[in-house]
Amino acid sequence: MLTGSTLARRALGRELKRLREAHGMNQSAAGRVIGVSPQTIGRMEDGLPTKVSDLYMNALCDAYEATATERTTLLELAYEVRTTRKSGGGWWRAYVDEMRVGFDHYMSLEESARKLSIWKTAVVPGLLQTAEYRRSIEWTEHPDMPPAQVEKRIEIAIRRQTRLAETGFAVDAILWEAVLRDQIGGPSVMADQLRRLWEVSQLPNVSVRAVPFSTPRHLGSCVGSFVLLEFPKLSATGLTGPPMVFVEEYAGDLYLEREAEVQRYHSAFTEISRAALDEDATRQLILSIAKEHTG
16 A cells, blocks of 8 residues: 555654754744745645755754754655655546645545544545435535536546555444435435445445434534544654544534544544444445335
8 A cells, every 4th residue: 555655744744843843943943954934844844745855854953953863764754755756646636626625635644544434424435435426415515516527526536435445444434324314316326325335334444334313312413524544654664643633524624633632533433433333233224224215
């Protein structure tokens, strides 16, 4: 599995920020060391795309009085950023103009993740959607969108799903029963979507469970949809990126990385898991509702 440069960039950014702050230097002073703006230093530390040459890394290590081990770590991370960017991945970059604003950032994280833990209260997760289901959502959200752009978005949705066939990648999806009953696209489209859910739930790396309406009060009733992303170790350094939470909202997306915030969502997912049916019972519920949709 390609981890992509995103994971290495995030790790490099955390190390650069830690060293700078430990040395008591602000971003403006750090920028002067390598002749860039404080905004560029900020982009480096935030793990956003920017130049990370060995010349820059060595100069910053000198300024921060980094140890030999710290210098080696930074150089290895910078090398991994550059080489993974060149070796492939990031297929979705060709579709950036077709995506909603900012979703390319999530795509880079999803491509890097080893596991997604998903709680959904309204729609089927994108990785598990059929083309017709996705098309219905696009037309509902964007009734004036040119058909060609809608079809490009369908291409993106379907191509994302190739990750499900990758070793070392797992999805644990928990769905509120409303997700299964809402007739997005009409009964026929929804019935096909449910059959797709039933099929994909039998993959060894995919778990699909439902929280039925009959479940007594549970935390999922209070927590909106979210995705908890966990990441693999980086090949060059062995460092593991900390997990993060993605909250998709109509007016904009939210990314949570602070340990306390991520732990709160991790605990919420654990509580929701306890309220969910097991996988076999979920498959039975899915087939039962699919029959209702088809009459």
